[in-house]
Amino acid sequence: MPNSMKSFILLSLLLSSVHVTTAGSAAHRCFCQVTGTLDDCACDVETIDSFNNNEVFPKLQKLLSSDYFRFYQVNLNNPCPFWTDHSQCGLKYCAVKPCTPGEVPEGLKSSSYKYSEEASEDIEKCEKVEKLGAVNGSLSDETLQALQEWKKHDDESERFCMLDDEDSPESQYVDLLLNPERFTGYKGPEAWRIWNSIYEENCFKPYSVKRPLNPLASNSGQGFYRWLEGLCVEKRAFFRLISGLHSSINIHLSARYLLDENWFEMKWGHNVSEFQLRFDEELTEGEGPKRLRNLYFLYLIELRALAKILPYFERSTFNLYTGQPTQDNENKKLLLELLHVAKSFPLHFDETALFAGNKKEAMKLKEDFKLTFKNISRIMDCVECFKCRLWGKLQTQGLGTALKILFSERQIEAMPNTSNTNPSFQLSRQEIVSLFNAFGRISTSVRELKNFRSLLSKLKQ
DSSP states (O other), rough: OOOHHHHHHHHHHHHHHHHHHHTGGGGGGGTTTOBOOOSHHHHHHHHHHIIIIIIEEEEEEEEEHHHHHHHHOOTTOOOOOOSOOOOOOOOOOGGOOOOGGGGGGHHSSTTTTOHHHHHHHHHHHHHHHHHTOOOOOTTTTTHHHHHHHHHTTTTTGGGGSSOTTTTTTTTTETTTSSSSSOOOOOOHHHHHHHHHHHHHHHOOOTTSOOOOOTTTTTOHHHTTHHHHHHHHHHHHHHHHHHHHHHHHHHHHHHSEEEEEESSSOOEEEEOOOHHHHHTTTTTTHHHHHHHHHHHHHHHHHHHHHHHHHHHHHHSSOOOOOOSSSHHHHHHHHHHHHHHHHHHTTOOOOGGGGTOOHHHHHHHHHHHHHHHHHHHHHHHHGGSHHHHHHHHHHHHHHHHHHHHHHTTTTTHTTTSSSOOTTTOOOOOHHHHHHHHHHHHHHHHHHHHHHHHHHHHHHHOOO
């Protein structure tokens, strides 16, 4: 048996045995260090909890249940670009149920769904002309130029992540509400290989410095945080974003755990033991609270992106087009209401502190940042559990879209409010859906922490 496999098994057994004897006494230990001001931010945990749980979470959940945001187009059959992956997860809860053609609103299935109803009509005309080889005099030169630019906007240089080819025959629509993120049983060396590849090869980290509690490493990770604190703020932020994403996923899996299964029903709910195993201060040798603090850091980054993108969605030409006008108008109002709430947050992350040094060095660092995050989005195609792959792809694409927004401030501010002028900034529907659903996952994680605090308090009594 490989040494890495032995290390993982020994660590799992050790944590399990320790956990059994200390579960009751571990109440609230996860949270004792998750209070007050966050590193590299002017915000505190308590402010985020209150703002998210009372102002953001209810509106966001309502928006994400609408047709525009619940149907996500994804290719789950992309081959792993880094190692041989047979993608044959035998666990029944790993399966993803794709939509049938009749389940997806017609407006979304149109090849012209990207921007607005008016743009959709123009692109449909243009595509018909291309197929017939005719000249359509009804489209102005400005509109034709805009259509060409909309196609160009998919250039990889603008993005922080890889997006699936929506025209691929392998691409499918998935109803996210019918395929919720939850514990599937996918864990162990296979799952660790994914996170190991992300942390060890894509977080600006030298191979000589190991992460704490890494079962695939030969040492305990001593010196890791000394190295991390010595990094520039950009590289430190990158690690914290990845750690925050990892923490959020672990919270989801702990909150929607298969607690009981019989012939009649499956009972999903909060598994306090699983949560403690991942976040308790003692069981994780002090790591758990750091992971939770990074979750809040990620929340601030994505919240800031929503505040910055408000002008894009405020344009009269933008429509959440599904082909159902009344519902589309109501959803746009709800979307704008949510974004105004996001903008009202009093202690936003200041992204101008990033890439603010020497101009040439900052450009190089930003490009490295972008390429590294793109690489992480490609690693999601190596996840063998299809449901985990679905949500991993969506959340990395959402975070990549948030980063794209944060570093496109000038283009967003320069956007015109007329449909016949080429916009300087664009988002595809895939980017929009992933942006809001990814933030929905982070928002849910913060909300679930309140539930776990309550459950841990009951254990303490």
